[in-house]
Amino acid sequence: MNRWFRLQPRLLSLSKPQVPIVSLFKNLLGPHGRSNIRVTNILSVRVGLSSNRNSVYGFRTFCTDKDLSAKKCVPCNSKDMRPMTEQSANELITKVVGWDLVKEDGKLKLSRSWKVKSFTKGLELFKHVADVAEAEGHHPDLHLVGWNNVKIEIWTHAVGGLTENDFILAAKINGLDLHHLLRKKPAA
Numbered sequence: 001m002n003r004w005f006r007l008q009p010r011l012l013s014l015s016k017p018q019v020p021i022v023s024l025f026k027n028l029l030g031p032h033g034r035s036n037i038r039v040t041n042i043l044s045v046r047v048g049l050s051s052n053r054n055s056v057y058g059f060r061t062f063c064t065d066k067d068l069s070a071k072k073c074v075p076c077n078s079k080d081m082r083p084m085t086e087q088s089a090n091e092l093i094t095k096v097v098g099w100d101l102v103k104e105d106g107k108l109k110l111s112r113s114w115k116v117k118s119f120t121k122g123l124e125l126f127k128h129v130a131d132v133a134e135a136e137g138h139h140p141d142l143h144l145v146g147w148n149n150v151k152i153e154i155w156t157h158a159v160g161g162l163t164e165n166d167f168i169l170a171a172k173i174n175g176l177d178l179h180h181l182l183r184k185k186p187a188a
């Protein structure tokens with residue numbers, strides 16, 4: 001059964017809807033009457049549902065790169081900050097396409113590699129990444145090895161592991177248009 005039909009009875013059972021049901025459904029459906037990914041935002045903002053990102057009325061919602069990249073890194077100098085568990089990291093890693101979870105010296109890190117067209121294109125890539133990092137106040141480790149192998153590692157130095165900041169930064173790096181800097185053909 002189409003999921004909107006399954007959702008509908010629960011929405012209709014809201015005792016005090018804050019928006020007319022008709023306009024709610026207009027927003028939930030795309031221009032061709034199809035659902036779109038904005039459903040999570042619309043439901044939580046318009047209907048004031050729970051802020052739990054993963055479950056709206058027991059309805060599994062989406063968490064994409066876009067969710068993370070819409071967030072902002074927080075300063076890492078808080079005493080309350082703790083590294084996330086490996087289990088949480090394994091769940092979040094699926095939201096940042098192209099990034100791997102690695103463990104170095106017992107510390108979890110995010111890692112992504114690219115092959116660039118030239119050494120200077122590698123530096124250019126770093127400049128784009130640096131601009132994002134500066135805007136976020138969260139900084140990756142940058143490696144350029146063997147003239148065209150770029151590797152970026154992200155972790156939260158202050159806690160010796162991963163925090164949501166790292167995933168936010170990775171998602172924002174994924175949002176950069178870097179294709180003109182990258183080598184097209186796979187290395188021999």
Ligand SMILES: C[C@H](O)[C@H](O)[C@H]1CNC2=NC(N)=NC(=O)C2=N1
Nearest residue numbers: 075076137138139155156157158
């Ligand atoms: C106050 C400020 O957030 C911190 O000093 C930041 C700066 N950038 C940082 N970047 C990373 N990756 N880890 C940190 O612990 C860190 N600390």
